[in-house]
Structure formats: C-alpha cells, structure tokens
Amino acid sequence: MIDKSLVKKRFKKSLGSYDDNAYVQKITAKKLIQLLPQKIYESVFEAGCATGILTREIEKTLKFNFFTANDIVEESGNFINSIIKNNTFIAGDIEEIYLGQKYDLIISNACLQWCNNIELTIEKLINSLKPNGILAISIFGDDNLKEITDIFNIKNKTYSMKNLKKNLEKYNIISYQEEIIKQEFNSPVELLKSLKLTGVNAVKEIKLTKTKLKEFEEKYKKLYTQNEKVILTYNPVYILISSDKK
Ligand SMILES: C[S@@+](CC[C@H](N)C(=O)[O-])C[C@H]1O[C@@H](n2cnc3c(N)ncnc32)[C@H](O)[C@@H]1O
Numbered sequence: 163m164i165d166k167s168l169v170k171k172r173f174k175k176s177l178g179s180y181d182d183n184a185y186v187q188k189i190t191a192k193k194l195i196q197l198l199p200q201k202i203y204e205s206v207f208e209a210g211c212a213t214g215i216l217t218r219e220i221e222k223t224l225k226f227n228f229f230t231a232n233d234i235v236e237e238s239g240n241f242i243n244s245i246i247k248n249n250t251f252i253a254g255d256i257e258e259i260y261l262g263q264k265y266d267l268i269i270s271n272a273c274l275q276w277c278n279n280i281e282l283t284i285e286k287l288i289n290s291l292k293p294n295g296i297l298a299i300s301i302f303g304d305d306n307l308k309e310i311t312d313i314f315n316i317k318n319k320t321y322s323m324k325n326l327k328k329n330l331e332k333y334n335i336i337s338y339q340e341e342i343i344k345q346e347f348n349s350p351v352e353l354l355k356s357l358k359l360t361g362v363n364a365v366k367e368i369k370l371t372k373t374k375l376k377e378f379e380e381k382y383k384k385l386y387t388q389n390e391k392v393i394l395t396y397n398p399v400y401i402l403i404s405s406d407k408k
Contacts, residue, residue, distance in 0.1 A: 164278050164320060166234065166255055169361075173212065174235045176361035180213050183359040185345050186396040190300040191216040191271045195223050197337055197402055198298055203267040204228065209256045209287070210273025213241045220269070221246050230265070232256060234276075257283050261290045269298045272398075280321045281329045284403070288333065291405035296336065303340050303397035309386050310357075310394070313378060323399065336402040343398065346391035350382035351375075353394055 173180075194216065203226045211217050211231040220229070230250040231242045239251035252259055256270075257277050268287045277283045280301070287297050303323050311318050330338070347353040370378070386393050 164276055166276075169276050170234050173233075173361040174237060176359055177213060177235070177237060177241075179359040180361065181215065183356045184215055185356075186343055186398065187215055187272045187360070189343060190398045190400070191219050193398075194269065194271055194298055194300050194400055195219045197339070197400055198224070198267070198269075198296065199336075202226065203296075205263070205265045205292075206230070206267045206269065207261060207265040207290070208232065209268065209270035210234070210276070211238055211242055212273075213238065214245045216269065216271040217242055217245045224267075226267070230262070232259065257286075261287075264290055264292045264295070266292055266295050267298065268295070271300050272302070274299055275301045275319060275321075278320055280326060284330075284333075288403060288405055293405060295405040297403045297405070298401075300398050300400050303399045305342065305395055305397035307357075308395050308397075309382065313381055313385075330401065330403070332408075334404040334406055334408040336404050337400065338402075339400045341398055343396040345394045345396065346388075347394065348391065350379045350392055353382075353392060354378075 203224060205228040206220065206224065206226045207230045208217060208220065209232050211233050212235070217231060220226070228250075229246050230252060231239070232252045232254065233239070234253070234255050236253040239253065242249050242251055250262075252262065256273070257279065268291060274280055274283055284297070284299075291297060302319070304319070307318060347356065382392055
C-alpha cells in the first residue's frame with residue numbers, strides 16, 4: 163500500500179524545487195501533448211498537476227473552454243491559478259475524489275503511478291469521460307529507476323506492466339508507447355538529492371545511515387558509471403484511451 167500522507171508530505175515539501183529538478187516530467191509532459199489528437203476539447207481535467215509543468219503545455223497548445231485541475235497537495239492550486247485563469251481546483255486523492263462532471267479530455271502526467279489501484283483509477287477516469295472523450299496518461303514502467311530499486315532491493319510500484327497491459331485490452335486504445343530515458347549525474351549523492359527535490363522518493367521511507375549511504379555510493383559508481391557520470395534510467399509509458407467502446 164502506498165502511504166498517501168507520506169506522498170502528500172514529500173510533494174508539498176518539494177513544490178519550491180520541483181520545476182528545476184523535474185527532468186523527466188518535462189519531457190513526458192511535452193510528449194503526452196504531442197500524442198493528442200488536435201481538436202477543441204470543451205472541458206479538460208488534469209490529475210496530479212503539481213506546479214503545472216503539464217498545465218503550461220496544455221495552456222500553450224490545446225484549445226479548450228473549461229479547465230479543472232486536481233492534486234493531493236492543496237497548495238498546487240496556487241500554481242495553476244497563475245497559468246490558467248478561471249480554473250476549478252479539486253484538492254484530494256484522485257482515487258477518492260468525485261470529479262464533479264464528465265469531461266472531453268482527462269489528462270495526467272507522471273502521477274497515476276502513485277495510486278494503490280491503477281486499474282480501478284483508470285476505469286474511474288474513463289467513466290468520467292463524455293462520449294468520444296480521451297484519457298491521456300503518462301506513468302512509469304517496470305524499468306523505471308531500476309538502478310535504485312536494484313541496489314536497495316525494493317519494489318517501487320504497486321502494479322506490473324504485464325498485468326496492466328492485459329487489463330487495458332478491454333478498452334479502445336488510441337496509442338500505447340514506452341520509452342527509456344537516461345539522465346546523467348555527477349555523483350550518486352547528486353542523483354539522490356535530485357529525486358528528493360522532485361518528491362519522487364515518496365513510495366517508502368528508506369533510512370540511510372552514513373555507512374549505508376557510503377555503500378550505496380560505491381555500489382552505484384561501480385555498476386552504473388558511463389563516461390565518468392552516473393546514469394539513472396526512466397521508463398515512461400504513454401497511454402491514450404477513447405471512451406468509445408472498441
Ligand atoms: C511527479 S509529480 C507530476 C506533476 C505534474 N503532473 C507534472 O507534469 O509535472 C506527481 C504529482 O501527483 C500528485 N499526486 C500523487 N498522488 C496523487 C493522488 N493519489 N491524487 C492526486 N494527486 C496525486 C503529487 O502531489 C504530485 O504533485
């Protein structure tokens with residue numbers, strides 16, 4: 163089970179440093195928007211908006227009339243107010259909240275992997291679409307942060323892509339794409355700091371004593387150094403689903 167109060171605490175704390183460190187989230191936000199059919203979306207709902215990296219792309223690129231944003235962190239609403247005037251903000255857990263109405267587009271960048279039941283959440287979002295509506299999400303696949311999960315021997319997801327893909331077969335899939343993105347850091351400590359500054363270390367509390375940190379650094383450098391930099395792997399998955407039956 164994901165500790166939602168920990169997720170909330172970590173993301174709230176990282177709001178000020180998030181934009182400068184959200185390397186992969188900026189890439190996935192742009193790509194998600196590029197994958198969308200270009201048309202007028204009367205009403206748009208964004209889940210897990212944080213500081214509005216995806217919201218800014220929506221504002222720049224899409225034609226829409228009504229915009230609703232959500233995040234488990236209430237303070238995110240202040241960021242969205244400065245990007246899209248007259249928005250509606252619904253604070254709360256996307257797994258729990260009532261979406262209020264049906265939408266033409268429901269979109270979410272790098273958020274739904276924090277759900278305890280991603281399959282049920284996808285179903286809930288599809289049921290909140292109008293006919294001919296689109297659900298567009300980016301989440302992370304099995305190889306995401308694989309260096310960290312290998313070294314600490316932890317599972318950082320509540321779902322397996324194999325099961326999720328199987329579950330998605332019942333829907334009208336418009337597009338399904340996966341990619342691998344590598345980020346370089348000067349040291350393992352710099353890498354850990356960057357993850358902390360985006361709040362994405364939130365799944366589990368890992369207590370790092372000085373000795374454990376040293377062990378981690380040595381192992382990471384030995385296993386994952388390329389051209390004098392250490393490498394971190396991201397595995398974004400982009401999924402677009404139509405609300406129309408297949
Ligand atoms: C990695 S950030 C991505 C933010 C944003 N979508 C972007 O494009 O940069 C994940 C965001 O999802 C929010 N979040 C995590 N779990 C959530 C949940 N169950 N319901 C709503 N928001 C959630 C976090 O508070 C955080 O702001």
